[in-house]
Amino acid sequence: MTRLLEVENLSKSYAGVQAVKGVSFGLDRGEILALIGPNGAGKSTCFNMLNGQIRPDSGAIRIDGDPTLGLPPRAVWRKGVGRTFQITATFGSMTVRENVQVALLSHTKALRRFWGYGGAADIAEADRLLALVGMEIHADRAAAELAYGDLKRLELAIALANEPKLLLMDEPTAGMAPKERIELMRLTAEIARREGIGVLFTEHDMDVVFEHADRMMVLSRGVLIAEGPPTEVRRDPQVQAIYLGEGLVYDSRHQDAPASGSTAQEAH
């Protein structure tokens, strides 16, 4: 059986700068894979190539065996890919529930209808998704007035609306309080494992990565320099030098106080 996501030799350069060089990896159903690396390593470029926002110079992407290279984001979405953004993108003038309803309507290809009240469609399913991410009490608020952490959770609910096989989450917990971060990723992991959704996420918070990722990859200057279970990758001297730093703060602290919630040292 093919893997859920297969990426081969993905490359992209901007005006002579090689942002991503020959990146290859795979992702299984129900697996949670973290992509880390210093700023400018090419994480976001990778992400944007995966969902079709940026066209790679070369390489291949297959989702469930289907090649998706060159498809626009909306077509990639139809293949079962949900995505959240580093800087949240939601429909500010709509209520939280309507945000999810639009995604649900799009999933059932009902957005071409000129009749019926869109706000009355799929209410039960929208509320179920909102309850899943703990947003049900905000259902009737305008998305524009939400706090940042709530927007992240709303994005997750939207991303789940098309019953995705694959979730792409670009820094899902950036801008959230430490407790919220752990909570959101715990929730994501739970849903992913239960529904067999593969999750690829980028993250700067090593607590979150080590806590929830089944596997992690380290990107540096557009090249994958390490890949494997977090416990192994974290001992990789190259990774320590480039990204984690050498203090191994996390290790010592983590053993003392497992869910302390404080952030690991980040090297930028």
Add this chain to the structure above:
Amino acid sequence: MPIFLGPQSIVTPMQLVFVQFMTGLASAASLFLVASGLSIIFGVTRIVNFAHGAFYMLGAYVAYTLTEQLSGAIGFWFALLAAAVIVAALGCLLEMVLLRRIYHAPELFQLLATFGVTLMVEDLVLLIWGPEDLVGPRAPGMSGAVVMFGKYIPTYDLFLIALGPIVLVALWLLFHRTRWGVLVRAATHDRGMVAALGINQKWLFTGVFALGVFLAAIGGALQIPRDAVNHSMDLSIIVEAFVVVVIGGLGSTTGAFLAAILVSELNAFGILVFPKISLVLVFLVMAVVLVVRPWGFFGKPQPPQATAVGNTVRPWRPLNRTELTIAGGVVLVIALLPFVLGNYALTIGSEILIFTLFAASLHLLMTVGGLASFGHAAYFGLGAYGAAFAATAFGMPMVVAILAGPVLAAFGAAIVGWFAVSLSGVYFAMLTLAFAQIVWSIAFQWVDVTGGDNGILGIWPDAFASSPSGFFWMTLAFAVPALALLQMVIFSPFGFALRATRDSELRSESIGIDRKRTQWVAFVVAGAVAGLGGALFAFLKGSVFPDFMSISVSIDGLVMVLLGGIETVLGPIVGAIVFKALSIWLISQTDYSKLVLGLAIIAMVVAFPKGIVGTLADWRAKFDARRARKLAGGVATAAVAATVLGGVVGTATGTLTDAAATDTSHRNVAHRNASHQEIDR
């Protein structure tokens, strides 16, 4: 008897081309001055200054007056400069008094406010200088001509031709070799950063605005030895300047320089080579440039606009049953008007109804779709011509002809929309404007089919609609279903998709929504409804003219939508009624209706940026919140608040504001706020 014409008498084709070329270059100078000013102002302040043409015109008028007073060569040139300085000072005043208040408003409001200024200036010029064209003096020492290639070329034209590059170089030096210029360029890139560096942005903006206005005014002043000064020169130059800036790339002076030459040469040779489509030519070129290079020759892609969507947004909801009943009651009352009103009032009533269609269709594009079309009159006009052709050329009965209008309009909108939805923001506005001008030019120049300026006459309604009351009822019978249809579309799944593309293109594309297709469909629907309005208008007037699709009609539409309230659902209907009634009444009351209208528009933008319906909705929200605080827990009682805006009118407006404000969510917020406050205590 042969007349001695000197070198002029024998004209070779090469000479003709040369003369046209030189004329074109000379015209380019003024156009470049105006356009570069517009471009510089936009680059830094992000304001699309519609009043730029008005400053150009003022420059010409003030220069005329000053040259009357001052004599001699020194007096003449001093007069031109002094005129530009005086007008630039007026520009400063405008920037400080008006624009500073609206820098953070959506760009449409800025455009509208500066349009209001244009209206006011037009009437002020009429008041001060009178309606006659004024012929200024020749430039001292430059009234002659120089023989080149056996042809006379006016010395003054040669002066203007030389002036263009000189100004370009001077501007380059200003922006690259002076501290002020470098700051201006820095602000063009990143205003926030410049402010963070401790530069006083306020005065930088004022300075840039003054410079831009100075360039426009000197451009106008320099025209007085060439052309008569008249009070329509503002609109003609502003449209051309927009074209130049868009072709050259917003914010680029070099782009403006090259585009000014291109446009002027197109004008000069268009008349010679393609006399039949001379008016279309410039807009055709602009449309092609925008389609091929959406940001013009030297422009850069614009960062996404900071949208109008703010924290105060109240999510929309459709009318509930009570409100529908009230709306039905309002329609019934309107339907009974013919028993009360006289013929004149009913004819105006029909016109107002027609313009509610026009405004509501623009609203679908502009508010729901986030696409501010500056050429929506094109579809209104296409609808009118469609109905006129069907009725006169094909002899169709009236009702069929009225339906033929929207078909032609939808067809036109389908073609234009196909190109236009690739763009957004100012560029979308300009491309739609360009297409509207193309359609207008076709109507104006294709005399064999459209009758040109004389229009098509004799489009009479059938017997049942020939009386003012009959026509009013028929208009109502078309307008109410069409408006209801638009409401249905707004709240349908498609309407949600359209709003989704407006709120976030990124998000909507990543949940499977095809932005371009969705917006294109909205463009066609909006075009068709506007076309229905146009078709009805053709029968109301008994004739159609190219003026039906003029820029001013498009602008009227924008004003109606904004007046009603840009963030509301029922705003355009209220806006159309108030605007149309007000302007008809003003024209009957005063000779200076533009002055009053312009002032009203400015006041509206500054004091009531949310429009009539939006402001009412705000009041009601405040009222509801207070009531909710007083009667803690009384959700049901809050419903009573809906009707308490005062009397019968209050009930009607209550319905209107209600569609803009969410019922449940909003009150929930109010309640939450109320309970929070209690907890705080």
